[in-house]
Amino acid sequence: MALGYVVAGIICCVLIVTIPFGIASFRVAAYALWPFGKRVVRRGDAGTGSAIGNVIWLVFAGWWLALGHLFTGLALCVTIVGIPFGIANFKLIPVSLLPLGRMIVSTDDPRALYPAE
Numbered sequence: 001m002a003l004g005y006v007v008a009g010i011i012c013c014v015l016i017v018t019i020p021f022g023i024a025s026f027r028v029a030a031y032a033l034w035p036f037g038k039r040v041v042r043r044g045d046a047g048t049g050s051a052i053g054n055v056i057w058l059v060f061a062g063w064w065l066a067l068g069h070l071f072t073g074l075a076l077c078v079t080i081v082g083i084p085f086g087i088a089n090f091k092l093i094p095v096s097l098l099p100l101g102r103m104i105v106s107t108d109d110p111r112a113l114y115p116a117e
Contacts, residue, residue, distance in 0.1 A: 001068055001089070005029035008061055021057060024099040031095065031104045035088040038104050046101030054098040065096040 005025045012022030031038060043050075054062075073089030076082035095102055 001065070001072060001092070002029045002032040004065065004068065005032060008065075020053060020100065021061075024057075027104060028092070028095055028099050032092055035091055036084075037107055039107050040091075040095045040102050040104055043101050043103050050101030053100040057099060058097055062097040062099075066093045069093045069096055 006029045009022040009025035009029065012018040012025060031040075069089045069092045073086040073093075076086035076089060095104075
């Protein structure tokens with residue numbers, strides 16, 4: 001799944017207008033590689049631009065990435081060893097749907113305890 005995010009990020013960065021989507025895609029790719037000990041929180045300064053960008057992302061990329069995480073998570077949960085990775089894939093579904101206006105923080109970070117409303 002991380003490779004899918006990297007490919008989407010490269011495509012988005014080639015098209016100049018979609019560079020914010022590319023940056024978000026690279027950020028989620030790093031999170032997909034190692035989601036343990038991290039958490040997604042809302043950014044307090046995200047505004048209308050993030051909301052509009054999330055709608056565009058949802059229509060063109062978010063839904064198929066979320067389905068990929070769902071099916072990968074279900075496949076991983078078949079074995080006992082794969083259950084933690086399956087749960088990590090389920091944790092990635094919300095950020096794959098709406099990545100803009102979110103930030104990935106360590107669970108030790110105080111922002112993880114009190115996310116912005």
